[in-house]
Amino acid sequence: MRILPYLFYLYLLGLHVTILNDVTAIYGVTVDLAALLVILVALHKGDLTALWFALVVGIVVGSLRLDLMPWEMLILGAISLAIHQCSRRMNLESLTSRLLLLGGFLLLHKLTISLVLSTSDFALVLIRQVVPGTVYTLLFGWLFLLYRDGRLTWDKLKALF
């Protein structure tokens, strides 16, 4: 039963990479759900769990491009371990600190994957996709963290409208 949430995350990722990625893209800027899920799991779960989840996420994302599979596994695995270490050693009580951590590692993931792909116009990719993509993904991470902290509830959403 402990594996069920992770299966749910994986199927959510599957849904995202096959269908939702195109739907939610804004001028080519996409949500990096794989990194977001790995970071969120690493923030709240143990290092071994986070590492294995990161590897499986890397496999799922990499199955679309087999040449990227080891890179995705390596980068996501490294990020999961780094996040876990940060969460153990740093005071991440405040939302801002967690958002900074989230944003930093999201940017790191997108940057490294862009470097691996080594496009000639890297600066353009950085400005047009990496940074906006990080901000776009961070928005979802922020909403999730707000929800997890109980600061974003259905009642509050209803009160807004």
Next chain:
Amino acid sequence: MKWTSTILGRNRRVIGFGTALLLLLLVTLFSTTVRPFIGNVSSALILYPFAELKGYISGLQNVTDENRRLKNSLVETSLQLSALAEARRENTRLREFLGFDAPEHFRVVPVKIISLYQQVYPLAAIINKGSNDSLVVDQPVINRFGLVGRIKEVMPGFATVQLLTDPTNAVSGRVAESRQFGIVRFSPQRGMYFDNLPADAEINDGDLIISSGLGGVYPAGLSIAIVDSVFAAKGEILKQVWLNPTVNLYEIEELYVLISDTL
């Protein structure tokens, strides 16, 4: 077994990290065997259902687009079909008219109706030719079924045709069989009738009434009407004859003006 589980329990983290590292190494090193295998398993388990769903949705979308395109095409085709059907009807009418011989010393000028003036029944028609096309007042107007009327007014590009259903338009006619003369008239109350026919004249239902040629407007022999019913009251000097015009004046479309060769 107890010994094994003890080792596994104590070294759980090491085994976990070691296996993860091994998996990473396998995926990295065996790019043609392990990597595709793991990729296929992952695709089959996680991505395949959503890929199928995406294919289904995109299929539905294609069907919707195709449906919309076909509907538009259907509308365009039905419009074309209507135009073709109309052209076919016109073609049929014109082909029928090809067999029509104008009366001697007359030639026909085809005209089209621009508008029809009606008051319960049609009274006059405006046609698309006028004095520029040698049309003058009192020229007979026909269609392939028979006499329609005569030209009453002429302008350079237009002309007004006084139809047989105008009560002020009377035509000298005769019974085609018995050659009896009479006057074809129209009244809103009685419809078309044959006036001035003597009580002893020979006329029967279904007889054809044609123009007599008297009066100088219409040439002789143009079909005007079919006798609908004949009533001869005792003591009356004239027969009452009701007619059905050979031309349905509600459906006139292409008309032909008869122009004398002398003009």
